[in-house]
Amino acid sequence: xxxLAFRSAFELADAVRNGExxxxxxxxxxxxxxxxxNPALNAxxxxxREEALEEAAVLQRQIVAGKRLGPLAGxxxxxxxxxxxxxxxxxxxxxxxxxxxxxxxxxxxxxxxTAGAIVLGKTNTPEFGYTGLTKNLLFGVxxxxxxxxxxxxxxSGGSSAAIASGMVPLVTASDGGGSIRIPxxxxxxxxxxPSFGRVPVGPLIADRPMLPWIDTVCYGPLTRTVxxxxxxxxxxxxxxxxxxxxxxxxxxxxxxTLEQLPARLRIAVSPGLGYARVQRDVRREVExxxxxxxxxxxxxEIVDDVFxxxxxxxxxVSAAETYGxxxxxxxxxxxxxxxxxxxxxxxxxxxxxxxIARVQxxxxxxxxxxxxxxxxxxxxxxxxxxxxxxxxxxPFPETIDGAPIGSAxxxxxxxxxxxxxxxPAASVRAGFTDAGLPAGLQxxxxxxxxxxxxxxxxxxEQARPWNDRWPELAA
Numbered sequence: 270x271x272x273l274a275f276r277s278a279f280e281l282a283d284a285v286r287n288g289e290x291x292x293x294x295x296x297x298x299x300x301x302x303x304x305x306x307n308p309a310l311n312a313x314x315x316x317x318r319e320e321a322l323e324e325a326a327v328l329q330r331q332i333v334a335g336k337r338l339g340p341l342a343g344x345x346x347x348x349x350x351x352x353x354x355x356x357x358x359x360x361x362x363x364x365x366x367x368x369x370x371x372x373x374x375x376x377x378x379x380x381x382x383t384a385g386a387i388v389l390g391k392t393n394t395p396e397f398g399y400t401g402l403t404k405n406l407l408f409g410v411x412x413x414x415x416x417x418x419x420x421x422x423x424x425s426g427g428s429s430a431a432i433a434s435g436m437v438p439l440v441t442a443s444d445g446g447g448s449i450r451i452p453x454x455x456x457x458x459x460x461x462x463p464s465f466g467r468v469p470v471g472p473l474i475a476d477r478p479m480l481p482w483i484d485t486v487c488y489g490p491l492t493r494t495v496x497x498x499x500x501x502x503x504x505x506x507x508x509x510x511x512x513x514x515x516x517x518x519x520x521x522x523x524x525x526t527l528e529q530l531p532a533r534l535r536i537a538v539s540p541g542l543g544y545a546r547v548q549r550d551v552r553r554e555v556e557x558x559x560x561x562x563x564x565x566x567x568x569x570e571i572v573d574d575v576f577x578x579x580x581x582x583x584x585x586v587s588a589a590e591t592y593g594x595x596x597x598x599x600x601x602x603x604x605x606x607x608x609x610x611x612x613x614x615x616x617x618x619x620x621x622x623x624x625i626a627r628v629q630x631x632x633x634x635x636x637x638x639x640x641x642x643x644x645x646x647x648x649x650x651x652x653x654x655x656x657x658x659x660x661x662x663x664p665f666p667e668t669i670d671g672a673p674i675g676s677a678x679x680x681x682x683x684x685x686x687x688x689x690x691x692x693p694a695a696s697v698r699a700g701f702t703d704a705g706l707p708a709g710l711q712x713x714x715x716x717x718x719x720x721x722x723x724x725x726x727x728x729x730e731q732a733r734p735w736n737d738r739w740p741e742l743a744a
Contacts, residue, residue, distance in 0.1 A: 273298050274435025275739050278344055278497040279524075281438050282385070285343035288332055292325040292343030296387060299345040303390075303436050306742055309417060312430035313347060314408045316390035317356050321345065324387050339385030341504060346381055347431045347440040350391040351398050351424070352488075353475055354378045357388070362396045362405035363610075365602040371476070376469040376509045377441060377488050384504045389437060392427030396610040397591055398443065401451045401681050402663050403427055406607050412661045413456060414740040415706055419658040422452030428491050429456045434742055439501065442491035443470075446583050447654075447684025449491050450696040454709030455658040457698040457735060459726065461498050462684075463489045463506070464516065464717045465691035471511035473594055483590045484514065485583070485688040494736050495697075495727040499523035502719065516717070523723050530724035534567045537646040543575030545682035546669045548656045551708045554700030555652045558710040561732045562650070562725075569650075574642055576686055577635045580678035582628040583685045588617030589625075632689050639690055643715045648725055651683045653696040653709030683711055693719045695726050698735040 273281065273295065284290035300318055307313050328343055348354045351361055353371035360366045374382065382388065393411045395403050403411035403426025411426045413419040414434040421430040428440035429452030442449045444462040453460025468488040472478030488505070490498035502523045508515040538559055541547060547555070563569050592599065592614045599606075599614055606614070642649060655674075659666050665677040674680060687694040692713055699710040712729075714722040 274302060275493065275736065276438070277494045277736065278341070278438040278492065279494070279500055282341055282344050285332070286338050290343070292328045292387070293322060295343055296321050296325040296345050296389070299389060299437050306434050306436060309412065309742070310414060310430045310434055311409055311411045312392055312427045312434065312436060313390045314350060314393045314427065315357050317388065320356055321387050321389050328385070339383065340500060341381060341439070342385035344386045344439050345389040345437045346386045347390055347392040347428055347437045348378055348388055349425055349428050349441045349443060350394045351443060352378060352441055354388045354391070357391050360407055362394045362407055364407050364605040365598060367407055373475060376471050376511060377505045380505045381441070386439060392431055392440060394425065394427060395423045396607050398424030398445065398448055399591065399610050399613055400424065401447060401665070402659070402661070404662055410662050413658050414742055415456065416658070418661060419706065420455065420661045420663070422455040422658065424448040425452045425491055429453060429458055432456070432458050432491060432493055433739060435739065439497070440491055441488065443486060443488050444688065445486040445587060446688050447681050449489050450653055450684050450694060450709070450711065451681055453491055453696040454653040455707060457707030458491060458493055459495055459498055459695065459697060460491045461489050461502070461695040461719070461722065462487050462687065462693065463502065463719050464693045466514045466516040467502070467519070467719060468505050469509035469512040469515045471509065479594055480513070481590060483586050484691065485587070487688070495723060495730045496524065496527060499527055499723050519719070521720060523720060526720050527724060527727040530728045531647070532566060534647040535645065536562055536567050536569050536648045536650060537572045537642055538569055538650045539572055539574065539576070540651070542651060542683065542686065543573070544578045545655055546672060546674060546679065547652050548669050548702070550702040551652060551654070551656060554702065554708040555710050558697070558699035558729070558733070559650055561729055565728060565732060570646065572642065574638055576638055577631050578682070579628070579631055579635065579689050580676065580682065580685060582631060583689060584678060585616060585620050585624065586628055588613045589620035590617070592617035635686060635690055639692065647715070647721065649713040651711045651713070653683060653711040654680070655682055656680055657702045657704060657706040657708060687713055692716055693722045695722050697726050697729055
């Protein structure tokens with residue numbers, strides 16, 4: 270698998286379509302690598318081995334027969350265990366749901382399958398995706414391929430560990446407060462939180478469907494290259510009746526427009542959003558990454574706009590929605606929830622209409638700051654996260670360079686604002702800290718300009734390629 274492990278999804282799909290690579294060989298190679306590395310990483314928590322190999326064999330016969338194939342033909346994909354895929358359990362990383370088996374795919378998984386992808390298994394996640402590291406009482410702790418003592422982030426930590434270790438070429442991920450960008454940053458991958466509504470989310474639990482009422486959660490790509498992310502988004506973006514918040518079709522191919530970044534853009538840089546502290550060597554790597562945009566001929570401006578910090582508000586309203594989703598089960602399964610997750614549910618239960626009103630006023634202030642910024646600048650650059658990856662089982666860091674952060678949310682201070690605002694935001698690899706761990710640069714675009722964020726990410730990647738350096742792991 271090593272020769273295939275870190276080839277881009279785009280290249281692998283092309284090789285399958287051209288008959289250069291048998292889909293059965295690719296699926297088997299991924300399964301072999303999972304068998305070798307998953308005991309150390311705990312990225313995958315369920316597999317469908319025989320079914321995946323059978324689907325690959327069917328696809329192989331279609332190739333021999335000359336059938337036209339989809340853009341993801343033969344690509345094995347890991348599905349985050351918050352999302353439904355028929356033939357696999359959806360446990361949400363939660364003991365009360367250990368035996369839940371959905372009867373249909375999520376819209377995103379169905380679109381990936383229609384495009385030719387082969388679902389290989391489920392990737393680990395914290396309980397209902399509630400936190401920025403990946404561990405739960407059902408499957409345990411997921412670890413970072415760069416350093417097994419560190420976290421790959423969360424809540425898409427199983428997906429990020431699978432991508433960074435070369436287990437599979439594609440995974441699904443979701444982002445309600447940074448859950449694509451946090452793990453992408455910590456493993457040095459590419460993660461895009463699209464504009465809110467770009468990819469259908471749909472009902473949260475299929476057998477008792479509830480539409481989300483807090484407009485913060487997005488599905489999106491977590492990949493090894495920007496082109497892979499554009500390919501993924503081309504397949505999954507667009508409206509669906511199950512999700513009334515989805516946007517109209519984008520009207521373009523994200524892959525086809527990757528090289529169309531306008532020249533001499535005015536780009537804003539906010540080193541701390543007015544409230545965040547950043548680890549010294551992370552700041553060094555981010556500043557070097559920002560210099561790439563200067564070298565590309567863009568006008569880079571350090572801005573002092575002060576952004577409202579909605580960290581505590583984000584935590585409370587997210588907990589309120591999760592409590593609403595699980596209200597009938599919370600006390601019936603009291604002894605089965607993780608302690609921190611259960612405490613969060615109680616916090617959500619206490620949220621009042623008056624509190625929601627205060628949150629929405631603060632969100633309006635955030636939107637106003639961003640509206641003024643994007644009137645004069647095309648993009649906003651920030652660190653993705655203030656620190657490098659912390660301990661695999663936690664806790665979150667309490668200090669940065671010896672100074673107190675203030676709260677656990679200070680460790681993810683740059684991601685959640687753009688869930689509240691709905692703007693597209695991506696993490697690219699900025700470099701490595703003194704400990705040899707990845708640091709990330711966040712690229713934020715105007716509302717609905719996912720294409721511009723991808724174009725800027727791609728231009729940066731061409732100037733500073735990262736897909737040739739991944740962790741070396743022994744079985």
